[in-house]
Amino acid sequence: MEHLTISDDSSGLADVPGFALAGVACDIRGQGTDRLDLAVVFSASPCTAAGVFTRNVVKAAPVTLCRELLERTSDFHGIIANSGNANACVGSQGMTDAKTMAKLVEQGLGVPTGSMFVCSTGRIGRPLPMDRVEAGIKKAVACVESTPEQSERAADAILTSDTRRKTITVRFRHEHNVFTVAGMAKGAGMIEPNMATMLAFVATDLAAPSSLLQGVLDQSVPGSYNAITVDGDMSTNDTVLVLANGKSGVRLEKPSGGLYLKFCQAVRAVNNSLAEKIVSDGEKITKVVELIITGALTDEDAGKVARSIGNSLLVKSSWYGEDPNWGRLASSAGAAGATFDPDKLNLSYGDIPVLVNGVRQEENAARWKEIVRRGRFTVRIDLQAGDGEFRLLATDLTEGYVNFNRSE
Numbered sequence: 001m002e003h004l005t006i007s008d009d010s011s012g013l014a015d016v017p018g019f020a021l022a023g024v025a026c027d028i029r030g031q032g033t034d035r036l037d038l039a040v041v042f043s044a045s046p047c048t049a050a051g052v053f054t055r056n057v058v059k060a061a062p063v064t065l066c067r068e069l070l071e072r073t074s075d076f077h078g079i080i081a082n083s084g085n086a087n088a089c090v091g092s093q094g095m096t097d098a099k100t101m102a103k104l105v106e107q108g109l110g111v112p113t114g115s116m117f118v119c120s121t122g123r124i125g126r127p128l129p130m131d132r133v134e135a136g137i138k139k140a141v142a143c144v145e146s147t148p149e150q151s152e153r154a155a156d157a158i159l160t161s162d163t164r165r166k167t168i169t170v171r172f173r174h175e176h177n178v179f180t181v182a183g184m185a186k187g188a189g190m191i192e193p194n195m196a197t198m199l200a201f202v203a204t205d206l207a208a209p210s211s212l213l214q215g216v217l218d219q220s221v222p223g224s225y226n227a228i229t230v231d232g233d234m235s236t237n238d239t240v241l242v243l244a245n246g247k248s249g250v251r252l253e254k255p256s257g258g259l260y261l262k263f264c265q266a267v268r269a270v271n272n273s274l275a276e277k278i279v280s281d282g283e284k285i286t287k288v289v290e291l292i293i294t295g296a297l298t299d300e301d302a303g304k305v306a307r308s309i310g311n312s313l314l315v316k317s318s319w320y321g322e323d324p325n326w327g328r329l330a331s332s333a334g335a336a337g338a339t340f341d342p343d344k345l346n347l348s349y350g351d352i353p354v355l356v357n358g359v360r361q362e363e364n365a366a367r368w369k370e371i372v373r374r375g376r377f378t379v380r381i382d383l384q385a386g387d388g389e390f391r392l393l394a395t396d397l398t399e400g401y402v403n404f405n406r407s408e
Contacts, residue, residue, distance in 0.1 A: 026136025
């Protein structure tokens, strides 16, 4: 991917020609603060779009609305998103409020009905304070700009328990043109590898059919947002949206060729970066652990082993305690339901062997301890059962996480 130029310190979606944003405060949380909590993403030019959403049976109203819009609409103009309230589990009022949010933005920006996506994140089970939301939308519509400042404000406005903004910009050249793919995201808790309590918005100045965009997004999600875990909990609101406004004047017509491959790599780079920023900002974590599972009978088996280890409370607690308790890793691998022979199991912390063909390498114990003291390290497991593989980013579990989530 040497042709990609990646800017991790980007301001976000305003880096994409034709996209303007706004981030405002309207006190959705009802705490009387000026915390940013409402964001608008806008393209005056119509966009094609694609989306991936939570697999939770209990879905927030905005998720249902976004899915419906993708099924019946071809041209979109952006997204209205709020933090502080999930608009989930509030009955029919949730859909009414989501539609009202979309309508107010569409009227304010002068775009067709049904052309704005709606996303929410925050507390579950509380109706949106629509009087404050409506005031915020009016304020946001009035200050939509294609500037780094508003782009950063929008990225900040969707944060909940996050400690930092999450943005990324990738540019690539094809023939005589330079194209941009940028993204912004939020997420820190309720992160489970089947999408998470996260929002991720990606934009590009390429033009492409929605079916092609959907295919590119579907390819990138399994190795990015679905390959991270903080606490093993799946949210009601997770949403990833991709918008393509065609501002470059170049249209990608089919899923083949050099331009297509570069675009796929750019989208993958954006989503991989955002996913890593999410897991690295996990609620009260002290460690990020990369689990690399190889030699599984199938990729599915490798994923089962990675998830079983990454979501194990015993394993996560040992990581926090900086204890190289490899027995917990082996036990979790065996409980995953994957097919392998434990007498062939290879396990290492970083490049330091722990088990070789199921036999403990005791002489390396001091070096294991050194590795697990790091803020980030890798665990490698080779099942020696086939060619399946999977990579998962996981975290430790701290008393800080428990205290943070024990009450409202």
